[in-house]
Amino acid sequence: MSLSLLATGERYTIEEDIMNVRFQKTARGEVAILPRKDYEALVARAAEVDEDKGTARLVKLGRDAVAAGAPLLPKDVVDRLANGDNPVRVLREWREKPQEYISFKTGLSQGYISDLETGRRNGTAAALRLIADVLNVPLDLLVQD
Numbered sequence: 001m002s003l004s005l006l007a008t009g010e011r012y013t014i015e016e017d018i019m020n021v022r023f024q025k026t027a028r029g030e031v032a033i034l035p036r037k038d039y040e041a042l043v044a045r046a047a048e049v050d051e052d053k054g055t056a057r058l059v060k061l062g063r064d065a066v067a068a069g070a071p072l073l074p075k076d077v078v079d080r081l082a083n084g085d086n087p088v089r090v091l092r093e094w095r096e097k098p099q100e101y102i103s104f105k106t107g108l109s110q111g112y113i114s115d116l117e118t119g120r121r122n123g124t125a126a127a128l129r130l131i132a133d134v135l136n137v138p139l140d141l142l143v144q145d
Contacts, residue, residue, distance in 0.1 A: 071137055087142050088128075089117040091135050106130040 019038040023030055034042075066072060073081075073094070080090045092102060099117075103110040108127055115121040116131075123131075123142075132139040 081141070086117050086119065087144060088113070088123070088131060091137050091141060092117075092131075095135050097135070102131060102134055105134040 019034060019041070021038070022033045024033055077090055077094045081087055092099070099110045099113045102108070102113050106113075106127070108130065112121065112127070113131070116123045116127075122144075125139075128142045129139055132142050
């Protein structure tokens with residue numbers, strides 16, 4: 001947020017908006033007095049700045065994860081996961097691996113994997129870890145809320 005002085009001490013701009021501010025000396029120091037709408041505009045701008053900082057922090061975390069080798073998921077995969085599709089099925093299909101391949105690589109039965117994909121079973125942490133390793137994805141992608 002940038003404030004710039006327009007006239008001597010009383011009018012400021014915040015981007016395109018002009019704000020009227022009056023300064024008053026008190027026993028605790030000088031204070032700024034401004035109309036409520038201007039105060040609320042300042043509060044809203046401050047919230048936007050905080051949100052921008054939070055977004056920047058999340059973007060940095062994502063970039064760091066990708067640089068460390070985390071997989072980039074295509075939009076259609078992310079959409080399917082966000083829509084509640086079974087993550088084991090979605091990620092297995094994305095990696096183009098049949099259930100039999102996952103079964104062979106993990107030592108889990110094909111029926112167990114089918115049960116995970118249809119929701120008949122939740123899967124143990126150990127089983128999901130094996131599947132995540134075979135699909136080369138983080139374990140948290142396979143864990144449903």
